[in-house]
Amino acid sequence: MADNNKSFGSSTQAVHAGTLRNPAGGVNSPLYADSAYHYLDAEQVRYPRYTNTPNQQAVAAKIAALEQAEQGLMFASGLAAVHTVLQAHLQPGDELVVAEGIYGGSDDLFATCMPRLGISITRAAADADALLAACGEHSKAIYLESPTNPRLRIIDLHKICQQANQRGVLVIIDNTFATPILQNPIKLGADIVIHSATKYLGGHSDLIAGAVVCSAALMQPIRALAVRMGASMNAQTACLLERSLKTLAVRVHQQCANARRLAVWLQQQDQIEAVDYPGLPEHPGHQIASQQMLDFGGMLGLRVRAPLTAELVERRLQLISSAVSLGGVESTICQPLLTSHARVAAQRREAEGVDAYLLRLSVGIEDVEDLIADLAQALRST
């Protein structure tokens, strides 16, 4: 396996880190599809559910190198990763402080499953001071995204990590929107970083996977529970994800460049009431995002003006696909109201501005002029 040399840049790590030696002389990691491994005289007992087969380990090593973390562990989905991390680190009686406006599936998991485990949930605005102020005697961890899904709110990661650390509160960050190319929360003091690898890490809308990176000490209970939970990733997906990660940096840079152009163009359209994009100077999180992110990402929120509705725009688009999920090379658009946030309580959804006028655009790597032309025809007033 290639060394995870910390002096390499992230584009180099994306290509090389974790690659398995190929006995046939090929340059790629071979696929080991086995679910049964000889164990007598072996260094360890390998089994896919233990998440220690060669392809699972190779892709975990690549993501850990990209996030500058000591260890990585792969899961069958992003939500399996979130669930396992929380159950491994929180006990009955503990409180989890959660940022408002995160991915609806995580929000739903916290609302339904955590109370059953005796873990209470306290929600606070997606802001470092608000989240820290919400921490009480029983707070064990803060869970957040930055940028958040779908409104792209930005939280000061350095501030929250430093102050939470002083109080002995873990900071768990879902870094799916930013990707390790744009933001490394571990470097800013985060304890545990989670990815839905289904999104940018996979990048081609053809796999589902999750990843966790953190220190060896924090990983130990996560790994132990993962073996029991059984939400492991298969070897074929690991291989496909490893291949996809090689182009992560080039994809993300192109997505950022396209998103920046689109954000500025969308802002100038009469039919658009508001654009959420941290790269715009007037975005409330612009300054903090400039400090903690290398670029502003490929996700945009846009609010259309009546009589247009989000659905009408979606139905008119011809190049940009109306689809759930995000982070692919193809641009996709969805209404969070009907998709990612459908299971969030209506009142909290409304407070977050998730309604029939809000669209979430995941910008792909196409020619930006083609994306602009497609949006222009879909936003027409007649």
Ligand SMILES: Cc1ncc(COP(=O)(O)O)c(C=O)c1O
């Ligand atoms: C920010 C974020 N985190 C986590 C998840 C869950 O990931 P998965 O669908 O891979 O379980 C998603 C899915 O959309 C997401 O957008």
